[in-house]
Amino acid sequence: MIENYNAFIFIAIGVFWTLLFLQSGLDKVFDWNGNVSWLKGHFEKSILGGFVTPMVGTLALVEIVAGLVCAAGTIQVFLSGNTYWLLQGVFLSIVSLLMLFFGQRLAKDYEGAKTIAIYFGVALVSCGLLLQA
Numbered sequence: 001m002i003e004n005y006n007a008f009i010f011i012a013i014g015v016f017w018t019l020l021f022l023q024s025g026l027d028k029v030f031d032w033n034g035n036v037s038w039l040k041g042h043f044e045k046s047i048l049g050g051f052v053t054p055m056v057g058t059l060a061l062v063e064i065v066a067g068l069v070c071a072a073g074t075i076q077v078f079l080s081g082n083t084y085w086l087l088q089g090v091f092l093s094i095v096s097l098l099m100l101f102f103g104q105r106l107a108k109d110y111e112g113a114k115t116i117a118i119y120f121g122v123a124l125v126s127c128g129l130l131l132q133a
Contacts, residue, residue, distance in 0.1 A: 007077060010074075010077045010130065010133065011074055011077055011078055013086065013130065017066065017070040017089060018068075018070040018071040018089075019067075020067070020119075021064070021093060021096060022063075022064065022067030022068070022071070025060045025061070025063030025064035025066075025067060026064065028056055028063070029060055032056070035056055036053055039055075039056060040052045042107050042109065043106070045108075046106045046108070047106065048103065048106055058099075059096065059099055062092065062095060062096045062099065065092060066089055066092035066093045066096050067089075069085060069088050070086060070092075070093065071089075072085050072089070073086025073087070073088065074086060083130050083133040086130060087127070087130040087131070090127050093123055093126075094120070094123045094127065097119055097120045098120075100116045101116040101117065101120065
């Protein structure tokens with residue numbers, strides 16, 4: 001049902017964000033203890049040190065929902081060409097990235113924050129392309 005290159009690009013955007021956030025969110029769920037343990041050390045010197053467990057749960061939930069919405073949006077693009085749900089998924093992805101960026105900056109992990117900034121730029125480009133649809 002892919003009738004043009006725009007649909008291919010939108011599907012590629014959707015697959016990218018689906019894979020990124022489903023993998024990241026599910027990793028937090030399936031390796032809960034490992035993630036919480038590592039992040040407690042990562043944030044021990046920041047004001048977020050005492051909030052690691054609820055932060056990981058919240059982030060995992062937002063990432064999984066973002067991934068699922070992107071997956072639904074990708075299917076919607078494939079079947080009808082409509083980008084509404086994919087755009088909503090990218091918006092949720094941006095929220096997740098801002099959460100991650102905030103944490104990296106507070107933990108003074110500037111290299112990690114730089115990596116998140118790259119993903120953020122890709123998210124903004126994705127959003128811009130979808131808004132032009």
